[in-house]
Amino acid sequence: MAQYGWGDVTLGRIPLRETFAVSESGGSDGRGLDLEGQESYPPLTRAQVVARHDGINALVPGQCIAVTFTDKPERSGYYAVKSASSTYTEYLNDMVTADWKVSLDRVGSDSETDLQSRLTGAVRLNDFSLTGERWHAPPIGHYGYTSGTTNPTTMTRTGADGTITVYRGVPANISPRWGCPPTSYLNGRVRCTTTGGQEVYGSDVPLAATGWSLTNGLVNITWVTTGGGSFDVQAYTGSAYRSKLWTPFTSSGGQIGNTWDGATLLRNDPEMAILRLVKALSPGRFTLDLTLRRGSRFVEGYMQRNTAADQLKIRLNTAEAFVDTSAQGYLTATSDDADGNRFAAGSARTFTAHANGGIQKNTTTSLDFWIGASSTGAGGITLNTNPDFDTNLTGWTGNGGTAVRVTTPVKLGAGAAQFTPNGVAQFPSLNSAAIAVTAGTLYRATAWIRCATARAVDLNINWFDNASAYLSTGTITNTLVANTFTFYDGTVTAPANAVTATLSPTVPNFPPATDVIVVDEARLRLPVASGDAATDLRNQYIAAMPEAVYGVRR
Template identity: 65%
Template sequence: MALFNWGDLQLGRIPLRETFTASESGGSDRGLDLEGQESYPPLTRAQVIARHDGINSLIPGQVIPVTFTDKPERNGYYTVSSASSTYTEYLNETVTASWKVSLDRVGSDAETDLQSRLTGAVRLNDFALTGERWHAPPIGHYAYYTGATNATTMSRTGADGAITVYRGVPANVSPRWGCAPTSYLTGRVKVTTTGSQEVYGVDVPLAATGWSMSNGLVNVTTSASATLDVQTYSGGAYASKLWNASVAGSASSITSWDGATLLRNDPEMCILRLTKGLSPGRATLDLTLRRGSRIIEGYLQVGTANTLCAYRSTAEAATNNTSYLVATNDDADGNKYAIGSARTFTAHANGGVIKAATTGLDFWIGAVASQATLNSNPTFEVDTAGWTATSATLTRSNAQAKYGTWSGLLTSTAAAAPRGETSQVAVTTGAMYRASGWLFAPAAIPTGAGVNINWFDAAHAYLSTSSNSTVPATGAWLFYDQTFTAPANAAYATLVYSMGGTPGAGVLLYGDDLRLRAATPSGDAATDLRDHYVAAMPEAVYGVRR
């Protein structure tokens, strides 16, 4: 509720104080005229200015959801006819924005379809990729319709909740869907400026630092030590990864910007342009974020050809898959970064893309986001709770650690198959599960070591083991990562790190970041993110009567 018991009027993304009067007219179009005033106090000065700028940024013909607290019968979708706001400031006393908006009613959500008109274009690329047509309406939408051929679906969980992404959208189809106006903004792309104030239009001031752009799955902002901080939402929080961009090779990355502006600012898609003076000349970086996407798209441009690149600020090994790179190992958050381009590039040693003798570089940055860890205590940072040892002792040790300060030290006895094992967790027969973790052997283990899954039936009786074992290198951390299918009758599973055979007493094996997770779903693998970039389709939303 607004202050002083006033109701709320939500005009698109702009929150306003609900006015007493809503003037309506009939005829060829059903009009709705609203006017009111926002003021400081009780709002902050920044809030009043943002709402003033937001009203004046409304575009005639634009479809927006409108909701009322005290007049919910007027809730629905409207097109903007005209909008204006008068800004008045009495220095050090009050600031007011007296606004007027004229709207034409499209209809309530019960009688209105929202139609997403997708371009259908695929980016020109040097890899003969066709991409994958995909689309993500707001969280809370319903009755998604693509005609005779249905798209497939996947769910991505972000800061706003689970958003449905439609994959394989039929060609030459503009999907239709319904959505309550009160749900339209959930899962949206939004840009905030200094003080976390959301920016409601494009022709408004935007600080060169202190801004962020987010869709609940990806959050991008500036960094004091790198060009961009690209954050991926996984495991209930954002995980940060720093990236550099350069227009003069790796020796001169851009760490600050002279200006920022918005080229597009809609719930389904935002484009932010950053500008840097080069003395002479300038560089621009356009960043695009779409609703439901796990990647940020970038286009770096200069006037004079040079070596352009986008790369990790700290070296992190990656596998080069020609059209994209993906991190070789999980990071401390359980994610693997991915980066690529639609055009031929050279792989950067830190993990990234380079293109020489060019004035433009397109790229995308994302992450293969980790699924929730099913076992407890994967890192032993506090204790060894949740683990039991067989044919060995299990203690917490800070002699070796891959992440943090501690690891789990397994010391074998004379018995066979020394192992540390988690408590049983529920699994589903036929589903895919990922077992991963780091092992460190201070001395040779000729019988090998591994990170495995033990399967159990509904009565908790042992069924079988899915094994990923090898002879580990001595004195170095080795990453084990394998996906397995839960066998018939499997109802429970445990994660196991173990030594093979009977290595004898006193053999040491350290384990860290040991995780049992559901496998990365189709749609979130690095190849999928690449295909989604290649077929990223600009979207325009229109209201049509059902």
């Protein structure tokens, strides 16, 4: 709500003071609406007035925008921009004003208007024979999505703005239509902010080379002030953004750093934004384009240098173990981090995996890439208690042997659980407390396990009914090298009538007391959602289509 009791009128994403009168017209040229008003400092901040002035002048003729009114809600709807202007006046050390005028053509209210998304372009040329996956994400709060006679599948992603629906497998050569209340049109949008967190309302506007961020509620990319990286790619999981610092390099490995010489927006719409960063070389220049789309779990990047071909790379600032599947166009972390996430990255063209985890290409002037994260279940939430044993063994007991907490060896953190068989029991195990489960649901079990001897060790999930009677066991097995941590990762489905489960690292048969195992980071979780696995993100990157939105009468 505007200050001093005024209502708000929002033109696209630009919030303005609602004026007393609007001028409307009809006739053969359609239904027009003319607005004018003034923004001032005070009561706004100077930065807010400047942003609104620049935003008005950045409106593009023909662009379809949502317009909402507080005090005149019956005027809310979708409009095409005819013209826009703003006069900026600064009274030194006193006040700043922006006197604005906007002329619009009414398309219609949301009850009579469809938004049509024209997904243009083609599947990215790639070296991996990938057809990609066409996908699309309208605003949170849309309704009545149609793509002709073939319906795409859907998935939901929960971000800082709420739950957004992503349509997967959108038919080729189809421009989907959907409805949306104008008041919901900005929910889940892509937005760029500049110094001080001020949102930037257009593309033809000033943008600071430092202090910027680009977000869609699922991924947040920010300029980094400390920590050694150039920018921070944050994934929203578990009700918070989780950070990973990334750094680009050029000139045979020279780090670009976090001091850019310039920043500009090539595109800045609710459905898609492209941020270009520029760094001077000696001689020449280096540019990095970052693209973010509404509903996406990854940021797209394209770096290039205008001088001789050299090595280009983008890699994690802090090294993480990863699975080298570069031959398939992507990389992903070997195991989950403390937040339940695994970094994922890739390129459409052949590349070499960097040792830290990242994308590297030799003798080139350009490099395309994508960076994201795959997350387990509802934000990587672990269902069992005390998975890391960092302070104690609460929630864990030994069966057929003795369990103690140790501080060495450990795989991650400050502690681990050591289990010693008693030399008599069959299938002795370290058991978690009972975990509530739902019959028929797929779960993911992971753990790091090592053994003092070379032998097979199981990670069991034991299922029980509502009377705590044993039902069955799901097993993930590995043959271990002596004194070497091995990562266990597998999925199991809770059987009919299952109500609880225990996570149980188990030494099979009748092991001797010398077959001591050490367990760390033992977790039972929901699996990675379909659509968010690293290969899904890779395929969505390959077929990420630029989107233009038009208003059409139903």
